[in-house]
Amino acid sequence: METNYWDKKAPDYDTHRKKSENAYSKLMELIKGECSKSQTFLDIGTGTGEIPIALSNSVKEITAIDFSQEMINIAKLKREKLDINNITFQVQDCYNPSFNDKTFDIITVINLLHLLDKPEQFLNSVKGLLEDNGKLIIPTFLHNHSILTKMFSRVAKLKGHPIVTRFDSKSIIEFITKCGYSLDKSVFIKGAIPILFVVVSKK
Ligand SMILES: C[S@@+](CC[C@H](N)C(=O)[O-])C[C@H]1O[C@@H](n2cnc3c(N)ncnc32)[C@H](O)[C@@H]1O
Structure with a gap:
């Protein structure tokens, strides 16, 4: 996927x-319910940093990465304006994150999985970064949920939105668990394109 698309969207x-x-x-309410003050936290595909900023009081420290330099520039400006000092924003590709193994208690991947060309490779590499008892929180848009969402999704794709996989509630859980995770929780969130909030841990 091109960074250029997301740089322009930023x-x-x-x-x-x-x-x-x-x-x-x-979604934020559900994520906060999974967090505690002692945890180290990684947000992958952070966009303009809204998620880590909203969580900055709920966890110890947050690293947030995105491959779009423009998204990260905006996220850093917000952090400075709000005088937040426990978030590090970095430009990094999600396929080759440069962190030591077992660094994070919680990893969030919010509305990114359906955009990836190699989601299986991504989920395998993320597993190494999680602490043994860590959680992966991976809420994802369900473009294949209904006839209406399929229609919205096709129109969005025609307009250039880089959707790769159209998940529904069943296929996303099957896909993630097939990649070596066990399901802890899932919550359906209504919307024009609904989201399935999914929490998994390493098998
Ligand atoms: C739909 S946005 C979601 C942003 C944020 N997580 C949210 O929910 O508001 C997808 C984000 O993933 C980033 N992204 C896409 N492919 C990526 C990759 N290979 N590595 C890192 N970030 C990526 C894009 O730059 C974009 O900011």
Whole structure:
């Protein structure tokens, strides 16, 4: 996937994301329910940093990565404006993250999996970064949920949105568990394109 697409989207990304505000606030509530103050946290595909910023008081420290330099620039500006000092933003590709094994208690991957060309390779590499008792939180848009979402999804793809996999509630759990994780929790979040909130741990 081209970084260029996301670099171009970055300036308007927050306005675009507001269309899913209800779903995202439910999502944040669910993520906060999985966190505690002692944890180290990695957010992969962080975009403009809204998720780590909203969680900065709920965890010890957060590293947040994205392969788009423009997204990370915006995230850093927000962090400075809000004077937050426990988040590190870095430009990194999700396929080759440069961290030591077993570094993180919680890894979030929010609405990224359906955009990846090699989601299986990605899930395998992320596993190494998790502590043995760590959790992967991987909420993902369900483009294959209904006839209506399939229609929305096709229109979005025609407009250039880089959707690769159209998941539904069943296929996403099957896919993630097949990659060596066990399911801890899933919660369906309504929306024009619904999201399945999924929490898994290493098998
Ligand atoms: C749909 S946005 C989601 C952003 C954020 N997680 C959210 O939910 O608001 C997808 C993000 O993933 C990033 N991304 C896509 N492919 C990536 C890759 N291979 N490595 C790192 N980031 C990637 C994009 O730059 C974009 O910021």
